[in-house]
Amino acid sequence: MINFKDVSFAYGNGNMVLKNINLNVDAGEFAFVVGSSGAGKSSLFKLILREVLPLEGSVVVNGYDLKTLKKREVPGFRRSIGVVFQDFRLIPSMTVFDNVAFSLRVTDASRRFIRNQVPYVLDLMGLVHKAKSYPNELSGGEQQRVALARALVNDPPLIIADEPTGNVDPELSYEIVELLREINKCGTTILMVTHEHDLVRYFGGRTITVENGSIVFDDYVGGNHESQQLQIPR
Amino acid sequence: MKASSFKYLVKEGATNVWLNRLMSLASVGVLTTCLLLIGFSLLITANINNMVDYIGDQNEVVFFIKDDATQEQIDETFASLKNDERLFNVVYTDKAQALEEYKETMGESAILLDGLEGEDNPCPASYRFKVADLSQTSAIVKELESNPIKELINAPTDVADTMTNIKDMINVFGIVLVIVLAVVSLVIIANTIRATVFSRRREINIMKYVGATNNFIRVPFFVEGILIGAIAAILAFLLIWGGYSLLFNYMTNHASVWLKQLLSSIIPFSQIAWPLLGCFMGSGVIVGTVGCTFSIRNHLKV
Numbered sequence: 001m002i003n004f005k006d007v008s009f010a011y012g013n014g015n016m017v018l019k020n021i022n023l024n025v026d027a028g029e030f031a032f033v034v035g036s037s038g039a040g041k042s043s044l045f046k047l048i049l050r051e052v053l054p055l056e057g058s059v060v061v062n063g064y065d066l067k068t069l070k071k072r073e074v075p076g077f078r079r080s081i082g083v084v085f086q087d088f089r090l091i092p093s094m095t096v097f098d099n100v101a102f103s104l105r106v107t108d109a110s111r112r113f114i115r116n117q118v119p120y121v122l123d124l125m126g127l128v129h130k131a132k133s134y135p136n137e138l139s140g141g142e143q144q145r146v147a148l149a150r151a152l153v154n155d156p157p158l159i160i161a162d163e164p165t166g167n168v169d170p171e172l173s174y175e176i177v178e179l180l181r182e183i184n185k186c187g188t189t190i191l192m193v194t195h196e197h198d199l200v201r202y203f204g205g206r207t208i209t210v211e212n213g214s215i216v217f218d219d220y221v222g223g224n225h226e227s228q229q230l231q232i233p234r
Numbered sequence: 235m236k237a238s239s240f241k242y243l244v245k246e247g248a249t250n251v252w253l254n255r256l257m258s259l260a261s262v263g264v265l266t267t268c269l270l271l272i273g274f275s276l277l278i279t280a281n282i283n284n285m286v287d288y289i290g291d292q293n294e295v296v297f298f299i300k301d302d303a304t305q306e307q308i309d310e311t312f313a314s315l316k317n318d319e320r321l322f323n324v325v326y327t328d329k330a331q332a333l334e335e336y337k338e339t340m341g342e343s344a345i346l347l348d349g350l351e352g353e354d355n356p357c358p359a360s361y362r363f364k365v366a367d368l369s370q371t372s373a374i375v376k377e378l379e380s381n382p383i384k385e386l387i388n389a390p391t392d393v394a395d396t397m398t399n400i401k402d403m404i405n406v407f408g409i410v411l412v413i414v415l416a417v418v419s420l421v422i423i424a425n426t427i428r429a430t431v432f433s434r435r436r437e438i439n440i441m442k443y444v445g446a447t448n449n450f451i452r453v454p455f456f457v458e459g460i461l462i463g464a465i466a467a468i469l470a471f472l473l474i475w476g477g478y479s480l481l482f483n484y485m486t487n488h489a490s491v492w493l494k495q496l497l498s499s500i501i502p503f504s505q506i507a508w509p510l511l512g513c514f515m516g517s518g519v520i521v522g523t524v525g526c527t528f529s530i531r532n533h534l535k536v
């Protein structure tokens with residue numbers, strides 16, 4: 001699903017941001033990417049989205065080799081990934097419904113399909129009653145659920161999220177991750193970047209730690225909530 | 235792209251004009267002002283040109299014919315003048331007619347001229363004509379000087395030269411003014427559009443992340459550009475219409491007799507309305523769309 005081979009990357013100024021990254025995420029996995037601020041997590045994220053290209057090595061995502069991917073093929077490639085950002089990135093002039101519908105509209109989906117699919121996904125996220133609201137009328141948690149709905153609506157095989165809980169009240173963070181895990185149970189591969197160790201400790205699972213542009217840890221860790229059957233804090 | 239998607243994007247573009255109404259207003263304002271300035275400069279230039287032509291047209295060239303010219307020579311020259319495409323309103327007046335006309339101008343004293351008909355008629359026969367392009371008057375007169383039946387040529391060459399000079403000056407001034415205005419307008423408009431697009435770069439960025447093609451993002455901006463251009467064109471057209479009519483009325487009501495004569499040569503608005511609207515629409519829409527396309531390009535690279 002995601003395959004990094006000997007990838008190194010630097011921005012225009014030449015400082016190496018990622019060094020010799022080897023990473024493989026298989027279909028159906030749920031993986032956390034953790035690491036302190038400035039470690040290079042978001043840069044990894046940009047490489048997956050082909051917002052930037054690696055200096056060396058190869059990146060293959062959803063079967064697309066990003067190095068040989070032509071410019072005009074990029075939109076098609078991006079439709080195979082659902083993206084969630086820390087700052088939600090909803091279009092302020094569009095209603096919740098239209099924000100979610102937008103990622104279907106770019107695929108030339110029929111109006112009929114949009115009319116059925118968008119309410120369905122909003123319902124999964126518990127947002128049906130907010131369909132006509134505008135993003136600025138929603139709380140952070142609600143906005144992030146809209147973003148999740150948008151990422152989910154065209155049923156991509158892969159969803160990647162860069163600190164999706166960063167701007168959400170701590171108690172609602174668990175809800176967001178829980179939703180991602182639910183989506184994962186239906187077969188969608190999920191890669192979630194975070195620097196909140198509490199979350200990772202709580203949920204557990206595959207954890208990839210990035211430090212100073214290198215992967216220093218990549219293994220499964222047990223989550224509290226499995227061993228101790230904790231309730232999700234409310 | 236499917237027709238239904240296209241319809242959606244066109245609707246988006248139209249909605250965006252309203253949603254971003256402050257920016258739209260700024261763009262329409264700038265574009266309207268530019269079109270107004272350019273439109274008025276063109277109109278004034280065209281009108282002054284027209285007036286100068288009108289004044290020039292009042293001036294006839296008179297070619298007096300020698301008394302000993304044969305009828306054959308007279309007919310021949312007349313024919314050649316008539317066939318000359320540079321001339322119009324070519325009229326031949328024979329000696330008898332000339333005497334009649336002279337008598338008319340004398341009024342009461344015409345009796346003095348009685349008995350001068352026939353052999354003793356002192357009035358020369360003549361051709362009268364007007365020159366289409368005043369600047370050619372001197373050249374034409376020069377050509378005719380060598381005609382064997384020429385007695386005297388009376389031509390307003392000074393007036394012609396002055397008029398030609400005035401016209402040239404006005405035209406050069408008008409063209410320079412319009413070019414300067416057009417360049418200034420384009421710079422201002424380009425900046426306005428760039429600001430509009432810049433204020434929405436986040437939106438464009440988000441669309442790219444969701445997998446929108448460049449065309450998908452462009453179409454609404456395109457529609458916005460067209461709409462803003464068209465609105466500005468119509469506004470400018472209406473304002474010029476109003477301004478022109480007001481000015482025209484004011485001048486006809488407050489002008490001296492001589493000026494009134496001149497005002498009859500002012501181009502009526504109805505005559506230029508459609509071409510003007512067409513030009514405004516064309517340039518408004520082109521500037522709007524080209525401007526959008528160019529300023530959006532940088533933001534599509536993500």
Ligand SMILES: Nc1ncnc2c1ncn2[C@@H]1O[C@H](COP(=O)(O)OP(=O)(O)O)[C@@H](O)[C@H]1O
Binds near residue numbers: 012013037038039042
């Ligand atoms: N657009 C950019 N241009 C240059 N340097 C950047 C850019 N974005 C991030 N960096 C640098 O790259 C390094 C890794 O940043 P980032 O990937 O955002 O880290 P993280 O997401 O883990 O906090 C940092 O040192 C940061 O300063």
Ligand SMILES: [Mg+2]
Binds near residue numbers: 041042043
């Ligand atoms: Mg980051």
